Amino acid sequence: MKQFKHILVKLTFALALLLPLAASQANGHQAQAASTTTKRNKVVSLAKKQVGKRYVYGATGPNSFDCSGLTQYVYKKAIKKSISRTTYTQVKKGKTVKVSTSKLKKGDLLFWGSKSSPYHVGIYIGGGQYVHAATPSQGVRKQYLSSYFWPSTAKRII
Numbered sequence: 277m278k279q280f281k282h283i284l285v286k287l288t289f290a291l292a293l294l295l296p297l298a299a300s301q302a303n304g305h306q307a308q309a310a311s312t313t314t315k316r317n318k319v320v321s322l323a324k325k326q327v328g329k330r331y332v333y334g335a336t337g338p339n340s341f342d343c344s345g346l347t348q349y350v351y352k353k354a355i356k357k358s359i360s361r362t363t364y365t366q367v368k369k370g371k372t373v374k375v376s377t378s379k380l381k382k383g384d385l386l387f388w389g390s391k392s393s394p395y396h397v398g399i400y401i402g403g404g405q406y407v408h409a410a411t412p413s414q415g416v417r418k419q420y421l422s423s424y425f426w427p428s429t430a431k432r433i434i
Contacts, residue, residue, distance in 0.1 A: 315355045315434050316383040322354040323399045323407040329416045331409045336361070341409040341416060343397050347385060350399060351433070359433065363387060363397045370433035377404045377421065383434045386427040394428065 326349075329340055336345035337353075344363045351357045360366055367387050373379055375386070382402045387394035398408030401418070410417045421427070 312434060315357075316381060318354040319350055319383040319399065319434065320401045323350045323401060324418065326350065326416045327407060327418050329409075331412045331415045333412070343409045346407075346409040346416060347397050347399055355434070357433070363389075363394045366397055367391070367394050367429065367431060370431035373430040373432045375427050375430045380430055381432060381434075383432075385431045385433065386421075387429045387431070388425070388427050391429045398427075400430065 323346075326337075326341065326346060329337075331342060332340040333342050334345070335341050337349035341349060344361060344366055347366060348359050348361055351359050359369060366385060370385070373381075373384055380386075380400045382400060384400040386398045386400055386406055386408075387396065389395035396408070398406040400406050404421050405418055406421065407416065407418050409415070410419075
């Protein structure tokens, strides 16, 4: 009985040491998830604020954009994340994500054209919508994904 009490005391002591560590790790994961969600929301918020601005080839903001200039500007200003300047280099960054509204997350970059050499990029904002610098006549727009103009690939960089 004495030996059982001794083992029980040691086990209680070990648990008292480990439980705060496990709790802090869980809190760390929760904080990281909240931070990621916050970043995604900041990207979406700033992207939406660009709707209606002009499309100018080679422009990177703040009053006019081309498609990759828009994505570069939004990431830099919203979350201080530098991404490269062109669709051809942006598509090489991040984790490839299946282009499905159930798999995409806010802030994912959507690309059109070939997967290795796309001609267009936009930012997924949730709810099946994205923001992109469409054309010189249309400017920056918010649109729904459609089978008529479906992205070829998506990248997650947040």
